[in-house]
Amino acid sequence: MANNVLEVKGLSSWFATENGDVKVIDDVSFSIAEGEIFGLVGESGSGKSVTSRSIIRLLPEDGSTAYEGSILVEGTDVLRISESRMRAMRGNEIAMVFQDPMSALNPVYTIGDQIMESILTHRRVGKAQARKLTIETLDAVGYPSPEQALSKYPHQLSGGMRQRVVIAIAVACRPKLLIADEPTTALDVTTQKQIVDLIxxxxxxxxxxxxxxxxxLNLVADISNRVAVMYHGRIVEQGTVESIFDHPQRAYTKGLISCIPPLHRAVPEELATVPANLDEFGDLGPAKEGR
Ligand SMILES: Nc1ncnc2c1ncn2[C@@H]1O[C@H](COP(=O)(O)OP(=O)(O)OP(=O)(O)O)[C@@H](O)[C@H]1O
Ligand SMILES: [Mg+2]
Incomplete structure (x- = not known):
């Protein structure tokens, strides 16, 4: 597709561990078009964060990580560019929002300074213009009275407001691709909804x-156009929200969906669970293997 911003093709990632090389991502392929929200779901440890950190190259680059495949962001394979080129892309073309807004913000700098830093790093603008763009960005993320926010420190804000600031830093340079890794997990349900609507x-x-x-799963169904289900380092199934949620094909996807507690019926005494035994999903085959 011509307007694909991201194309991940046959991505595999390995980590060197004391027990040898471990493949944690196995032949993952997906693409995301301009203006599209692509949901990536899967249980803890299935490889969602490693996939996202591979795209922005935030995994150790000390020789302990190895990749196969390609990750094209607007046609540039980020796995094959220099670190300085990557640094220029991070926060500019590709931005990331993490789970915990407090640890994503620097406690000793004001909100204004932290957003402005991103603009001054990537844009050829002076301080006055950067300040104006910062106010515009805070306004775009729905921050009330953006001018007053400039001089505030992270500890003076609520969790939801902090996450808005983190999103403001991420979108300050109008990235083509935003990676949001569990952006609402640390927030209460109401604030969660506001942040999802904002994204x-x-x-x-x-x-x-x-x-x-x-x-x-409910959150992902709500916000995404398409969804991929990850399990044990692999994408087991991907498609439109409707196809995945209404007509899941793979045993694992069916298992995951059956675990969602029913909203409009009485909750059964025993909730469904997905068995941990890999053999139950024999159609997946082994996903972790040495290089
Ligand atoms: N630097 C590393 N070295 C070795 N193994 C790692 C490293 N980082 C992640 N892993 C392993 O890769 C696998 C995938 O982890 P990942 O963090 O991507 O899971 P996840 O799907 O994001 O889970 P969660 O929902 O808990 O955030 C896990 O088995 C994890 O232990
Ligand atoms: Mg994760």
Whole structure:
């Protein structure tokens, strides 16, 4: 597709461990188009974060990580560019929002300084213009009275407001691709909804492609156009939200969906679970193997 912002093709990743090389991502392929929200779901340890960190190259580059395949961001294979080129892309073409907003913000700098830093790093603008763009960005993420926010420190904000600031830093340079790795897990349900709506709005307004990672299936169904289900380092199934949720093909996807507690019926005494035994999903084959 011509307007694909991200194309991940046959991505495998290995980590060197004391027990030898371990393949944690196995032949993963997916793409995200301009303005599209792509949900990546899967249980803890299935490889969602390693996939997202591979895209922005935030995994150790000390020789302990190895890759196969390609990750094209607007046609550039990020696995094959220099670190300085990658640094220029991070926060500019590709931005990331993490789970915990407090650890994503620097406690000793004001909100204004942290957003402005991103703009001054990637844009050829002076301080006055950067300040103006910062106010515009805070306004775009729905921050009330953005001018007053400039001089605030992270500890003076609520969790939801902090996450808005983290999103403001991420979108300050209008990235083509936003990676949101469990962006709402640390927030209460109401704030969660506001942040999800904000990501949806920004994606539509700026035509941003979004990789939205979560283990909350309902949330992903709500926000995404397409979804991929990850298990044990592999994508077991991907498609439109309707096809995955209404007509899952793979045993694992069916298992995951059956674990969602029913909203409009009485909750059964015993909730469904997905068995941990890999053999139950024999159609997957072994996913972790040495290099
Ligand atoms: N630096 C590393 N070295 C070795 N193994 C790693 C490293 N980082 C991640 N892993 C392993 O890769 C696998 C996938 O981890 P990942 O963090 O991607 O899971 P996840 O799907 O994001 O889970 P969660 O929902 O808990 O965030 C796990 O088995 C993890 O232990
Ligand atoms: Mg993770």
């Amino acid at each position: 949806l709005d920004l994606s539509q307004r700026f035509g941003m492609a979004v990789l939205f990672i979560s283990h909350d």
